[in-house]
Amino acid sequence: MKLTFRRFDLRLTHMWTIASNVATGGKNIYPVVFIELRDGDGVVGVGESAPSSTYAENGETAAAFLARVDVSQLSFEDVPGSMAYIESLAPKDFSPKGALNIALLDGAAQKARKPLHEFLGLGFTEGKHVTSFTIGIDTPEMMRKKTREAEQFPVLKIKVGGPNDEQNLAAVRAEAPTKRLRVDANEGWKTKEEALKKLEWLARDPNIEFVEQPMPASASRADYAWLKERSPLPIMADESYLNASQLEVAAECFHAVNVKLCKTGGVTRGFEALSAARRAGLKTMLGCMIESSVLISAGAHLAELTDYLDLDGNVLITNDPYRGVRTERGVMSFAGVQPQAGLCVAPR
Numbered sequence: 001m002k003l004t005f006r007r008f009d010l011r012l013t014h015m016w017t018i019a020s021n022v023a024t025g026g027k028n029i030y031p032v033v034f035i036e037l038r039d040g041d042g043v044v045g046v047g048e049s050a051p052s053s054t055y056a057e058n059g060e061t062a063a064a065f066l067a068r069v070d071v072s073q074l075s076f077e078d079v080p081g082s083m084a085y086i087e088s089l090a091p092k093d094f095s096p097k098g099a100l101n102i103a104l105l106d107g108a109a110q111k112a113r114k115p116l117h118e119f120l121g122l123g124f125t126e127g128k129h130v131t132s133f134t135i136g137i138d139t140p141e142m143m144r145k146k147t148r149e150a151e152q153f154p155v156l157k158i159k160v161g162g163p164n165d166e167q168n169l170a171a172v173r174a175e176a177p178t179k180r181l182r183v184d185a186n187e188g189w190k191t192k193e194e195a196l197k198k199l200e201w202l203a204r205d206p207n208i209e210f211v212e213q214p215m216p217a218s219a220s221r222a223d224y225a226w227l228k229e230r231s232p233l234p235i236m237a238d239e240s241y242l243n244a245s246q247l248e249v250a251a252e253c254f255h256a257v258n259v260k261l262c263k264t265g266g267v268t269r270g271f272e273a274l275s276a277a278r279r280a281g282l283k284t285m286l287g288c289m290i291e292s293s294v295l296i297s298a299g300a301h302l303a304e305l306t307d308y309l310d311l312d313g314n315v316l317i318t319n320d321p322y323r324g325v326r327t328e329r330g331v332m333s334f335a336g337v338q339p340q341a342g343l344c345v346a347p348r
């Protein structure tokens with residue numbers, strides 16, 4: 001087995017601003033790391049690491065982790081054994097671990113001549129799975145412009161937690177008065193009282209589905225349970241739900257969870273996190289960072305385990321070096337995608 005990796009800067013169509021980087025004005029470049037695993041038969045599995053500062057990761061830490069990997073311990077024929085070795089290397093580094101997991105599963109599914117969802121025993125229902133389109137924090141004028149640009153998407157998600165939330169929501173509603181809307185606070189409201197006040201304001205809009213991560217993940221369990229009991233809208237854990245080990249707290253404090261492959265450590269752990277949440281009666285969503293079609297396609301293969309999808313990272317960028325799952329008018333599809341096995345992705 002041979003491992004190669006390269007760093008790559010994804011370029012966003014618009015500046016990307018969320019609650020945590022309002023003060024710095026956002027960013028329009030998002031570094032990722034692409035990997036390839038090639039076995040002796042010439043089968044190549046691809047993966048992607050989209051590291052996030054939220055979890056103390058960046059391009060340098062991801063590359064450093066990958067450089068430590070002993071490829072003799074990896075095999076497409078033994079993904080569980082390979083992952084046991086990978087997870088023994090460090091307690092965190094979830095994103096590069098996830099890239100390796102995706103590449104291993106890509107190779108294994110290719111060898112089985114099955115698309116990944118079929119290899120995992122899930123299937124993929126064409127015409128069913130709709131992703132939202134995310135609009136970052138901006139000026140009201142730009143919020144209107146972005147909403148017009150997203151006209152083809154039936155579901156929008158807006159970021160909040162800045163000083164102009166009310167004006168920004170009004171700007172979005174000026175262009176899309178009744179479109180389904182999701183809201184992501186990205187830990188932006190610091191107390192349960194502030195969060196409840198904001199949730200009550202948002203609940204005046206009858207077409208808002210839920211609100212993600214209203215308070216910091218560091219907020220107490222008691223405060224989140226208090227908020228869940230009183231919230232007029234469903235609240236969804238994102239930064240508070242990294243993987244299935246946090247299920248007990250999530251079930252007590254939230255109505256739903258947002259699972260991202262880059263924070264769980266790949267498809268295997270993502271499968272576990274989604275399945276555990278569903279068994280506990282929580283609604284589930286697959287989300288993403290700013291990602292290429294490699295990670296977005298990997299997530300889409302788990303769509304049958306979700307109630308909602310927020311897999312739009314690849315449509316927010318201008319220089320995706322891969323092609324994979326297609327998104328047309330918000331509907332995700334593997335129909336006609338080549339190749340037809342593994343992740344179903346290929347270089348452009």
